[in-house]
Amino acid sequence: xxxxxxxAPQSVAVVGASxxxxxxxxxxxxxxxxxxxxxxxxxxxxxxDAILGKRCYxxxxxxxxxxxxxxxxxPREHVPAMLRQVAEKGxxxxxxxxxxxxxxxxxxxxxxxxxxxxIAAANNMRLMGPNSIGTIDxxxxxxxxxxxNDPLPAGPVSFFGQTGLFASGITxxxxxxxxxxxxxxxxxxxxxxxxxxxxxxxxAEDEATGVIGCYLEGVGDxxxxxxxxxxxxxxxxxxxxxxxxxxLGGEAAAGHTGALAGDSExxxxxxxxxxxVSVSDLSELFDLLAGFxxxxxxxxxxxxAISITGAGCVLSADAAERFGLALPEFDDQxxxxxxxxxxxxxxxxxxxxxxxSIEKSGVEESxxxxxxxxxxxxxxxxxxMAITLFPGSIxxxxxxxxxxxxxxxEKPVVTVLLGGGCEENRDWTRNAxxxxxxxxxxxxxxxxxxxxxxxYRDRRRRF
Amino acid sequence: xxxxxxxAPQSVAVVGASxxxxxxxxxxxxxxxxxxxxxxxxxxxxxxDAILGKRCYxxxxxxxxxxxxxxxxxPREHVPAMLRQVAEKGxxxxxxxxxxxxxxxxxxxxxxxxxxxxIAAANNMRLMGPNSIGTIDxxxxxxxxxxxNDPLPAGPVSFFGQTGLFASGITxxxxxxxxxxxxxxxxxxxxxxxxxxxxxxxxAEDEATGVIGCYLEGVGDxxxxxxxxxxxxxxxxxxxxxxxxxxLGGEAAAGHTGALAGDSExxxxxxxxxxxVSVSDLSELFDLLAGFxxxxxxxxxxxxAISITGAGCVLSADAAERFGLALPEFDDQxxxxxxxxxxxxxxxxxxxxxxxSIEKSGVEESxxxxxxxxxxxxxxxxxxMAITLFPGSIxxxxxxxxxxxxxxxEKPVVTVLLGGGCEENRDWTRNAxxxxxxxxxxxxxxxxxxxxxxxYRDRRRRF
Numbered sequence: 001x002x003x004x005x006x007x008a009p010q011s012v013a014v015v016g017a018s019x020x021x022x023x024x025x026x027x028x029x030x031x032x033x034x035x036x037x038x039x040x041x042x043x044x045x046x047x048x049d050a051i052l053g054k055r056c057y058x059x060x061x062x063x064x065x066x067x068x069x070x071x072x073x074x075p076r077e078h079v080p081a082m083l084r085q086v087a088e089k090g091x092x093x094x095x096x097x098x099x100x101x102x103x104x105x106x107x108x109x110x111x112x113x114x115x116x117x118x119i120a121a122a123n124n125m126r127l128m129g130p131n132s133i134g135t136i137d138x139x140x141x142x143x144x145x146x147x148x149n150d151p152l153p154a155g156p157v158s159f160f161g162q163t164g165l166f167a168s169g170i171t172x173x174x175x176x177x178x179x180x181x182x183x184x185x186x187x188x189x190x191x192x193x194x195x196x197x198x199x200x201x202x203x204a205e206d207e208a209t210g211v212i213g214c215y216l217e218g219v220g221d222x223x224x225x226x227x228x229x230x231x232x233x234x235x236x237x238x239x240x241x242x243x244x245x246x247x248l249g250g251e252a253a254a255g256h257t258g259a260l261a262g263d264s265e266x267x268x269x270x271x272x273x274x275x276x277v278s279v280s281d282l283s284e285l286f287d288l289l290a291g292f293x294x295x296x297x298x299x300x301x302x303x304x305a306i307s308i309t310g311a312g313c314v315l316s317a318d319a320a321e322r323f324g325l326a327l328p329e330f331d332d333q334x335x336x337x338x339x340x341x342x343x344x345x346x347x348x349x350x351x352x353x354x355x356x357s358i359e360k361s362g363v364e365e366s367x368x369x370x371x372x373x374x375x376x377x378x379x380x381x382x383x384x385m386a387i388t389l390f391p392g393s394i395x396x397x398x399x400x401x402x403x404x405x406x407x408x409x410e411k412p413v414v415t416v417l418l419g420g421g422c423e424e425n426r427d428w429t430r431n432a433x434x435x436x437x438x439x440x441x442x443x444x445x446x447x448x449x450x451x452x453x454x455x456y457r458d459r460r461r462r463f
Numbered sequence: 464x465x466x467x468x469x470x471a472p473q474s475v476a477v478v479g480a481s482x483x484x485x486x487x488x489x490x491x492x493x494x495x496x497x498x499x500x501x502x503x504x505x506x507x508x509x510x511x512d513a514i515l516g517k518r519c520y521x522x523x524x525x526x527x528x529x530x531x532x533x534x535x536x537x538p539r540e541h542v543p544a545m546l547r548q549v550a551e552k553g554x555x556x557x558x559x560x561x562x563x564x565x566x567x568x569x570x571x572x573x574x575x576x577x578x579x580x581x582i583a584a585a586n587n588m589r590l591m592g593p594n595s596i597g598t599i600d601x602x603x604x605x606x607x608x609x610x611x612n613d614p615l616p617a618g619p620v621s622f623f624g625q626t627g628l629f630a631s632g633i634t635x636x637x638x639x640x641x642x643x644x645x646x647x648x649x650x651x652x653x654x655x656x657x658x659x660x661x662x663x664x665x666x667a668e669d670e671a672t673g674v675i676g677c678y679l680e681g682v683g684d685x686x687x688x689x690x691x692x693x694x695x696x697x698x699x700x701x702x703x704x705x706x707x708x709x710x711l712g713g714e715a716a717a718g719h720t721g722a723l724a725g726d727s728e729x730x731x732x733x734x735x736x737x738x739x740v741s742v743s744d745l746s747e748l749f750d751l752l753a754g755f756x757x758x759x760x761x762x763x764x765x766x767x768a769i770s771i772t773g774a775g776c777v778l779s780a781d782a783a784e785r786f787g788l789a790l791p792e793f794d795d796q797x798x799x800x801x802x803x804x805x806x807x808x809x810x811x812x813x814x815x816x817x818x819x820s821i822e823k824s825g826v827e828e829s830x831x832x833x834x835x836x837x838x839x840x841x842x843x844x845x846x847x848m849a850i851t852l853f854p855g856s857i858x859x860x861x862x863x864x865x866x867x868x869x870x871x872x873e874k875p876v877v878t879v880l881l882g883g884g885c886e887e888n889r890d891w892t893r894n895a896x897x898x899x900x901x902x903x904x905x906x907x908x909x910x911x912x913x914x915x916x917x918x919y920r921d922r923r924r925r926f
Contacts, residue, residue, distance in 0.1 A: 027855075147853045148855060169883055171882075172884055243778055246785065248781070248790055249784060252814055281905055309626055314680055343563075345568075355562070356562070388631055389632050390634070392611060393631075418633070419631065421640075422639055442744055443744070
């Protein structure tokens, strides 16, 4: 049965809809109503006539139609009974937001989760959760998160995993900084039914999804996971963060989701064979998603780098070597174009220290002219521009990025921001994103993302 | 001769002071006047009577007294003549902001730098630069940066290096986010006289400095550098970022500062022997400075961790293992204290997943009670609190950090912020800093900083 109703149902019931601000059942409804979900919404609450302007129904039976999706946010001991109502109504997809089942490990929780499973199996239902913080779809505008959300920019990035972070703090960050656009997000919770394998197959086929990110702690069936990862990675970039990869982390993962985390190196090797990219932290996960979201995939491993400081050049070169990229010499025409904005005495090489050019031609003209020259150099496959944010060097980069992307559409462009205040960093990230460049807070992180794009392209060629 | 006049002179001349906003000679004067430098300021400019309300003098000879420090911001071909005037006046310390000497490698630049060196030698002067972006001292309020600056929070962190980043973009970041307080900053430029060795000796003795950071590309005399590093690290934490450590990076460093970067592994080993901590990127450098700035040094390697998400617990455990920290079991009393705010069924272990506690007792009370319990556990040496920023979880952490720091003053506390908007992250960082905790944007970065503190303490014990 398709996972589509978890993201784009025609109609949704909120079982346990609440009129009390702060309650999960209130926030879910509020997100749906205020963020523009276009389908029908049925709040289920026996004690209210209407919540947030939406007519309430006392139970599922009273609902005027069978909703395609039900979201349950009621105390754990009521979940089985409510899920039975949902099944009897004819609804076949349910997200259970309530926690306190196999995630806690107590006897009652385990017993309740077994009851839920039996109800779902007997009624041919698909379940997400329990303990799921929810799903997000920027096309249907469905948001089932139990935390307040803001409207996310639409785009190609879909990610999912065994953590509520993805539909709470991370969406807050994406809304604010807009480092990339989002297609779909799913927080899988306890995964008692829908798990990573289902999501991989679904997102591999999903037209709105151009790149997939995944956080997981353990997979039930390694062979099936590998097949799903291979299928997905053959179609679009797949980036996987495996938590619990260490001995200590594996013990913590067993405590968190009951997952047996497995051996980390075996797992990383398996992922690589499947064509996926493996990362070791959340920041790396989102760094790579941002890179892939903007693309294009570079045609080779030749980096051209520009920095306003000599240290930025040196650290770019260190990072290039560390992550396996090359820094070729430019050709004569490129040097000639750069000389137009530089003083005669300026030493020019790759990476380019543009400080002397800035003194002669100003900061914007320097990045424009030198950025274009480097990006159009025939031996260069991708461009990194490191920028130091201080008063006097803060400008809108978007027109420069647009020009460069148009002049060399087959080459990815990334920017690195060093220093500067938070609002300057945020505005710059937004502007760069809209113009088509991923933005990073450190040089090695940017180079790592570019190197992952090279690696993914190389692997896909061999498929 | 002491370096003190580079940071806290009684008086300073700005040679090439300009009335044109945007010019280096204008910005230097503006920073001095507006940011409250308490000593005398002598602008030197033959064409102006006064700039920014300060009386101008046509040349050094006309200056009413010999300033303790002169800052030169004149075109490179005028630098030797102006430096001669400075020497003749009796001034013995000069910062040369002008670029275009050995940093460019052209014949005129090299010749001019040689002239400067001869003048300095003949007159027993100390020079910083040329190509120095300036110095900062939060006690004297001297700021000689050629970029606009804001007033920095005072504190124990001093850092210096061969990059203008440190007195430009990085100060902007520190002013905005206030991740730690600053004592002194120096941008060494071409290091034709004052270099890393001088700074290490000076800052080792400097009472305002509690921790030292250094970015370098090459050192002239390895043995003397090692001696200086050992001297400094025996007194206070020393964190070193070596740029140009790779083959490609070494070539870039030769282009940037003409430095021969040397073999990276030999250098890292030498640093470690000297008791210093070696890092591989700017973000790590500042991460560790923030950790050391707040202190105290942990008594052992036992980490207690708390997270609002299970994934945060798992990733904390992964990072602990990666960086060599342990996650001991808590004692019975600690569990009993945690149980007071948790539902009965909540699984409790180290790292602590406090989600269930938040549902029962609220987010602030959970961090307070569980943070205190973990920090006071006798087997715990340091505390990490990972927090996810989303509406509903955003509060002022400072009173909680203060309580914990008072209850367990011998144990460092760090916070990690996952997600959230830029202003929330900034405000949280400021609040945590003022309350005595370093704050990081990722779990591995926080754990790496704590591990460096453990490592430094272990090494110092063996001295």
